[in-house]
Amino acid sequence: MLRDEIKKNTKKFFKNPTAVLGLFLLVFFIIIALFAPLIAPPKDPNNPYRIPIATWSLEPKPPSPEHPFGVIGQRDIFYGVIWGTRTAFRIGLIVAGISAIIGIIMGSLSGYFGGWIDEVLMRITDIFMSLPFLVAAMVLTTVLGKGLDKVMIAMIVFGWMGTARLIRGNILQVKEEQYVLAAKALGVRDSLIILKHVIPNTIFPVIVQVSMRMGSLVITAAALSFLGLGAEPGYADWGTLLSYSRNWLTQFDKAWFSIVYPGVAMVLFVLAWNLVGDALRDIFDPRLRG
Amino acid sequence: MIAYIIRRLLLLPLILFGVTILIFGMLELLGPEKLVSAYIRGPEAEKVAGATQKIIEKYGLDKPLPVKYERWLGNVLKGDLGWSLVGKQPVLSAILSRFPYTLELALWAIIPVVFVGIWLGIISAVHHNKFLDHFLRVFAIIGWSFPDFVFGLFMILIFYTQLGWFPPGYLSFDMERVVTSSQFVNYTKMVTIDSILNLRFDVFLDALRHLIAPVITLAYLWWAYILRITRSSMLEVLRKEYIRTARAKGLSEDVVINKHARRNALIPVATVSGQMIIALLAGTVIIESVFNRPGLGRFVAMAATQLDYMSIIGGALFYSILLVLGNLIVDVSYALIDPRIRLQ
Numbered sequence: 364m365l366r367d368e369i370k371k372n373t374k375k376f377f378k379n380p381t382a383v384l385g386l387f388l389l390v391f392f393i394i395i396a397l398f399a400p401l402i403a404p405p406k407d408p409n410n411p412y413r414i415p416i417a418t419w420s421l422e423p424k425p426p427s428p429e430h431p432f433g434v435i436g437q438r439d440i441f442y443g444v445i446w447g448t449r450t451a452f453r454i455g456l457i458v459a460g461i462s463a464i465i466g467i468i469m470g471s472l473s474g475y476f477g478g479w480i481d482e483v484l485m486r487i488t489d490i491f492m493s494l495p496f497l498v499a500a501m502v503l504t505t506v507l508g509k510g511l512d513k514v515m516i517a518m519i520v521f522g523w524m525g526t527a528r529l530i531r532g533n534i535l536q537v538k539e540e541q542y543v544l545a546a547k548a549l550g551v552r553d554s555l556i557i558l559k560h561v562i563p564n565t566i567f568p569v570i571v572q573v574s575m576r577m578g579s580l581v582i583t584a585a586a587l588s589f590l591g592l593g594a595e596p597g598y599a600d601w602g603t604l605l606s607y608s609r610n611w612l613t614q615f616d617k618a619w620f621s622i623v624y625p626g627v628a629m630v631l632f633v634l635a636w637n638l639v640g641d642a643l644r645d646i647f648d649p650r651l652r653g
Numbered sequence: 654m655i656a657y658i659i660r661r662l663l664l665l666p667l668i669l670f671g672v673t674i675l676i677f678g679m680l681e682l683l684g685p686e687k688l689v690s691a692y693i694r695g696p697e698a699e700k701v702a703g704a705t706q707k708i709i710e711k712y713g714l715d716k717p718l719p720v721k722y723e724r725w726l727g728n729v730l731k732g733d734l735g736w737s738l739v740g741k742q743p744v745l746s747a748i749l750s751r752f753p754y755t756l757e758l759a760l761w762a763i764i765p766v767v768f769v770g771i772w773l774g775i776i777s778a779v780h781h782n783k784f785l786d787h788f789l790r791v792f793a794i795i796g797w798s799f800p801d802f803v804f805g806l807f808m809i810l811i812f813y814t815q816l817g818w819f820p821p822g823y824l825s826f827d828m829e830r831v832v833t834s835s836q837f838v839n840y841t842k843m844v845t846i847d848s849i850l851n852l853r854f855d856v857f858l859d860a861l862r863h864l865i866a867p868v869i870t871l872a873y874l875w876w877a878y879i880l881r882i883t884r885s886s887m888l889e890v891l892r893k894e895y896i897r898t899a900r901a902k903g904l905s906e907d908v909v910i911n912k913h914a915r916r917n918a919l920i921p922v923a924t925v926s927g928q929m930i931i932a933l934l935a936g937t938v939i940i941e942s943v944f945n946r947p948g949l950g951r952f953v954a955m956a957a958t959q960l961d962y963m964s965i966i967g968g969a970l971f972y973s974i975l976l977v978l979g980n981l982i983v984d985v986s987y988a989l990i991d992p993r994i995r996l997q
Binding site: 381486487490491493494495496497498499501502503504506507578582585586589590591592605608612613614615618619622626629630633634637638641 | 810
């Protein structure tokens with residue numbers, strides 16, 4: 364039965380053209396990330412995320428056969444975009460993954476035990492949600508001392524609440540379902556109920572939520588790098604590449620390539636995750652189907 | 654419903670108390686040395702001998718955490734948020750003097766977002782699964798995926814660098830001179846309003862010219878969002894029995910859509926609009942930096958890059974109070990609008 368369900372949903376996924384486009388883009392980025400050492404061979408294999416210095420002149424250089432995306436801040440943009448794909452995946456997967464785990468733990472404790480534990484945990488959740496995400500991530504990053512790892516820590520610390528609320532709500536809902544009440548009345552153990560009924564009903568919404576968050580997390584990290592709080596200059600990161608353009612914005616012929624190439628890479632990356640997440644949500648949550 | 658509102662009001666001090674602990678905790682993460690140096694940068698302490706010792710005593714920096722928190726909170730409640738390096742003035746007055754600029758930008762952005770977003774959402778729902786609907790869905794999903802600051806950079810590149818239409822910044826040089834002159838009265842410190850009150854329409858048009866690009870940038874992401882919510886809520890309402898009844902009565906499609914369907918479909922949009930106003934205020938952090946507009950957002954971003962700890966902590970406090978109060982107003986007014994919530 365489960366296999367039929369999967370088959371049916373896979374079919375549904377592939378019938379949706381935007382979902383297929385999203386999946387195609389995602390596969391494209393995964394290939395770029397995996398084959399980065401072949402597409403843009405690093406000069407120093409021990410430190411591939413450092414974009415090699417391409418020129419000693421500070422002037423940006425438009426695209427040329429040698430530097431297909433041009434040069435800005437003395438760095439080759441093509442190299443930065445290719446290796447930046449890995450950085451984007453790393454930021455997204457680590458932050459979304461860890462904050463989802465924290466959220467699942469908090470949400471399950473809250474939903475399962477209820478009572479005062481629920482009250483306390485949910486008020487803590489409220490408190491963490493009382494700061495706008497970008498501001499909170501910015502302040503914590505600054506206090507911790509800048510850098511990409513600090514950005515990731517800050518985004519995890521302020522990123523688990525959505526999942527916690529989702530899981531808690533779903534658990535409360537499942538607890539009330541007739542079949543769960545029936546299973547309880549029959550004397551089925553709690554652990555079995557959780558395994559058979561609660562987890563399948565709650566884990567898919569979390570997967571959808573994680574894929575929908577991937578894009579926005581990468582945007583926030585890039586925004587912090589753009590402001591100069593994230594990755595250090597010369598690190599292969601899309602936000603850092605974009606930040607170089609700030610000094611040249613008044614001259615179109617000196618700036619366009621440093622915005623267009625990393626910018627388009629970011630838009631497509633976020634678009635890929637949003638399309639896939641949107642399609643997954645349509646499949647798992649029929650209420651939202653329009 | 655009254656019980657709900659009372660519960661929310663009772664929780665408010667608790668949440669605000671929690672927020673101050675959270676923010677104090679972040680301040681403590683700095684460690685004692687950075688903390689002392691953050692406090693000591695004020696003008697009165699700059700050149701006095703033994704100032705460090707006085708600062709440590711005044712703020713209780715060598716005391717245990719609860720004492721430190723109590724002193725810090727006491728200062729915060731008195732409005733003493735420390736000295737801002739970036740603003741070269743006390744943090745609180747730095748924040749308050751910059752907030753009107755940010756509020757102005759956010760208010761201008763709300764107008765197109767709500768009207769255009771709802772309009773597009775209704776069009777999308779009425780043309781369900783036709784070409785226009787698919788086109789608007791693509792428009793929405795691209796908007797939802799566009800990082801706001803990248804969109805802003807594109808806007809500058811096209812509409813300023815290439816075409817020269819919408820310059821970044823706040824006002825052009827001449828107009829800035831007018832605004833700072835003694836004849837110009839600053840009633841609200843929001844230049845688009847003040848210029849009308851001063852009957853200086855040239856200033857108003859100039860301010861508008863500087864507003865268009867950041868407003869479109871802020872709006873695009875939220876157009877997409879409001880469009881989606883309006884569309885799905887409208888589709889849901891259009892399937893309801895009373896819509897069928899209205900059509901069966903022979904009412905024109907215009908009346909059905911505009912009178913019967915739209916009013917009910919807009920309830921979820923109202924809640925989202927509340928959250929959106931708060932998100933717009935926070936979103937200005939990056940937009941003001943991209944477009945080089947003076948305001949709270951750019952101030953906090955500059956404070957962060959220049960390690961002006963007192964300013965960013967003060968900024969975080971200010972934003973969180975805005976958010977908590979904003980959410981409270983949204984939730985309570987939502988309970989008043991929607992009878993289904995009222996009954997629960």
